[in-house]
Amino acid sequence: MTLPYISATAEADDLGAGRPLPHLDQDRWMRPYGVGPWRVGTAALALMLASYLLFATLIMAAAQNTRGGALCLAVALVVIAAALRLLRVGVWVSGRGLRQTSFFSTVTVPWRKVAAVRTAQQPVKVLGLPRTVQGQALIITRKGGEPLRPQFTDHNADFLGRVEAFDIAADAIEGWATELA
Numbered sequence: 001m002t003l004p005y006i007s008a009t010a011e012a013d014d015l016g017a018g019r020p021l022p023h024l025d026q027d028r029w030m031r032p033y034g035v036g037p038w039r040v041g042t043a044a045l046a047l048m049l050a051s052y053l054l055f056a057t058l059i060m061a062a063a064q065n066t067r068g069g070a071l072c073l074a075v076a077l078v079v080i081a082a083a084l085r086l087l088r089v090g091v092w093v094s095g096r097g098l099r100q101t102s103f104f105s106t107v108t109v110p111w112r113k114v115a116a117v118r119t120a121q122q123p124v125k126v127l128g129l130p131r132t133v134q135g136q137a138l139i140i141t142r143k144g145g146e147p148l149r150p151q152f153t154d155h156n157a158d159f160l161g162r163v164e165a166f167d168i169a170a171d172a173i174e175g176w177a178t179e180l181a
Contacts, residue, residue, distance in 0.1 A: 107148060118138075
């Protein structure tokens with residue numbers, strides 16, 4: 001018994017054979033890997049905290065405590081914004097360039113200014129904390145010789161415990177750089 005979704009997927013793979021870029025729309029910013037479980041879990045816990053804060057806001061509004069309700073609402077909105085920003089952290093690619101998004105800043109480098117994209121063994125931070133261990137990092141070097149800060153590592157919130165996923169994602173980003181740089 002053939003399953004229609006499997007044959008459709010196989011046909012789609014055959015249509016894209018020979019194309020190094022995984023996405024047909026090169027003008028759209030995309031992350032060439034899935035968000036990791038540590039990042040999703042942290043954002044889910046933050047959103048759960050925000051839901052409790054919003055419920056506290058409702059209780060305070062019902063009790064006519066407007067200052068406390070406004071404070072809880074403001075804190076809940078900050079927690080929601082932080083959770084959404086946490087989910088956006090990572091390396092994004094498009095036909096225009098490479099974008100490295102961290103929690104507080106974003107650096108966009110056009111492909112013409114990217115000198116090299118490679119993986120290297122070096123000390124990396126575990127989940128962004130001060131503790132470092134030996135691991136792999138994706139090093140993105142600009143044409144001025146200045147590398148970007150390595151936030152794409154096999155010990156960050158997207159790839160901790162998923163070394164194969166790190167290798168696949170790093171190869172995908174290197175493929176984009178080879179094709180478009």
